[in-house]
Amino acid sequence: MSKDKLWGGRFTQPTDRFVEEFTASIDFDKRLYHQDIRGSIAHARMLGKQGIIAMADAESIIDGLQDILARIEAGKFDFSVSLEDIHMNIEARLSDAIGDAGKRLHTGRSRNDQVALDIRLYLRDEIVEISAYLDRLVDSLLFQAEQNLEVIMPGYTHLQIAQPILFSHHMLAYVEMFKRDQGRMGDCLKRLNLLPLGAGALAGTTFPIDREYLAEILDFSDVTRNSLDSVSDRDFALEFLAASSIVMMHLSRFSEELILWSTSEFGFIELSDAFCTGSSIMPQKKNPDVPELVRGKTGRVYGNLVALLTVMKSLPLAYNKDMQEDKEPLFDTIDTLKGSLKIFADMVREMKVRAEAMRTAANRGFSTATDVADYLVRKGLPFRDAHEVVGKAVRFCIEHRKDLPEMSLAEWQSFSAMIGGDIFDEITLEASVNARRATGGTAPERVMAEIKRLKSGR
Numbered sequence: 001m002s003k004d005k006l007w008g009g010r011f012t013q014p015t016d017r018f019v020e021e022f023t024a025s026i027d028f029d030k031r032l033y034h035q036d037i038r039g040s041i042a043h044a045r046m047l048g049k050q051g052i053i054a055m056a057d058a059e060s061i062i063d064g065l066q067d068i069l070a071r072i073e074a075g076k077f078d079f080s081v082s083l084e085d086i087h088m089n090i091e092a093r094l095s096d097a098i099g100d101a102g103k104r105l106h107t108g109r110s111r112n113d114q115v116a117l118d119i120r121l122y123l124r125d126e127i128v129e130i131s132a133y134l135d136r137l138v139d140s141l142l143f144q145a146e147q148n149l150e151v152i153m154p155g156y157t158h159l160q161i162a163q164p165i166l167f168s169h170h171m172l173a174y175v176e177m178f179k180r181d182q183g184r185m186g187d188c189l190k191r192l193n194l195l196p197l198g199a200g201a202l203a204g205t206t207f208p209i210d211r212e213y214l215a216e217i218l219d220f221s222d223v224t225r226n227s228l229d230s231v232s233d234r235d236f237a238l239e240f241l242a243a244s245s246i247v248m249m250h251l252s253r254f255s256e257e258l259i260l261w262s263t264s265e266f267g268f269i270e271l272s273d274a275f276c277t278g279s280s281i282m283p284q285k286k287n288p289d290v291p292e293l294v295r296g297k298t299g300r301v302y303g304n305l306v307a308l309l310t311v312m313k314s315l316p317l318a319y320n321k322d323m324q325e326d327k328e329p330l331f332d333t334i335d336t337l338k339g340s341l342k343i344f345a346d347m348v349r350e351m352k353v354r355a356e357a358m359r360t361a362a363n364r365g366f367s368t369a370t371d372v373a374d375y376l377v378r379k380g381l382p383f384r385d386a387h388e389v390v391g392k393a394v395r396f397c398i399e400h401r402k403d404l405p406e407m408s409l410a411e412w413q414s415f416s417a418m419i420g421g422d423i424f425d426e427i428t429l430e431a432s433v434n435a436r437r438a439t440g441g442t443a444p445e446r447v448m449a450e451i452k453r454l455k456s457g458r
């Protein structure tokens with residue numbers, strides 16, 4: 001019946017049962033209970049301090065809310081669909097428990113600024129946690145980089161062997177990506193960390209509230225500046241979903257490499273049994289399910305971003321019920337992202353690196369052809385001419401089924417008289433990586449310096 005609704009006054013007929021279920025958000029927004037209670041306690045304290053409600057009422061509201069919090073955490077709270085969402089479930093229970101004081105809590109506030117506050121509080125905590133998960137993954141990558149400093153692998157472009165690189169250098173490429181992801185999460189946090197409470201339904205409130213005080217006790221860096229924007233803004237959620245999509249894009253690229261590397265064709269790594277599954281029919285199989293699933297879950301995180309962008313598109317100011325659709329994409333992204341990061345941190349730390357297989361592959365595919373060209377440049381040949389000379393040598397090798405290190409001096413000299421006996425030392429895998437010493441290069445001294453820098457947190 002409309003009678004038990006907190007907004008039932010102007011209604012004469014009860015809500016249709018199915019409409020009630022269809023419009024309710026309690027099934028998913030009950031996740032916000034902690035933030036909702038935290039926000040309401042702050043609001044009550046502010047109302048009391050400002051003399052908008054009696055101090056005694058504020059105190060009994062705070063006690064009542066703490067009691068509700070304990071009940072929810074003990075699993076002793078019945079959430080009701082007819083009370084629509086977490087805000088009204090808690091408020092109704094409070095009024096049942098403490099009477100009139102409870103009915104004063106919503107003074108100078110609307111669910112519109114309340115829900116904006118709750119989501120910001122929730123996301124703020126989650127971003128801190130996600131950043132810690134990113135740290136753990138970075139630690140695992142640094143661990144592998146340090147454990148395998150001697151390991152040389154082929155670097156690829158177009159998935160064709162390009163030039164030799166340190167395996168550690170490859171790991172550090174991902175460290176750069178996840179560090180940028182952390183930066184993006186941090187940027188999102190800066191714009192998110194503003195207090196929207198006090199915007200009321202959309203226009204502000206007639207009561208003498210103190211928003212700066214609310215911001216202070218709720219740990220916000222400042223208050224939002226426009227009441228309409230405060231209740232209709234979900235940019236912070238979109239920024240979070242966009243930043244999360246980029247993290248997942250990085251994880252999916254990494255997944256793809258781990259999947260390739262663990263094939264028998266590559267054999268560069270072996271994932272721990274704990275992160276793989278077998279086949280119900282083929283006894284020999286050990287499938288890289290975890291990276292495959294993370295690669296697949298990237299799709300749902302992108303989908304969540306597009307879902308919320310589409311919900312927000314064309315919405316007139318200020319609050320619209322459409323915006324209730326912000327929560328599921330957000331929660332699903334948080335769960336997916338945290339799960340993926342957590343499992344990756346452990347899986348990467350435990351993977352076995354097959355140095356010999358990487359080395360064998362790095363020795364194929366004419367991976368040091370660029371080094372021969374650079375060698376000729378140092379002897380005075382213009383780079384374009386050097387490129388041509390080495391191109392011809394490669395063609396010769398293909399025709400004679402050999403790779404560059406197997407060529408004799410006489411064969412080399414048939415392509416250029418400038419080539420001397422020192423060529424053999426120039427085209428080893430070690431010489432190739434050692435030579436790339438500029439900042440950002442794959443030379444071991446560079447990579448070690450980067451590991452040191454990253455470990456010292458700079």
Ligand code: ARG
Pocket residue numbers: 025029084085111112115319321323324325
């Ligand atoms: N459950 C709503 C949501 O999640 C809370 C805000 C409702 N405000 C309103 N005027 N109906 O968006």
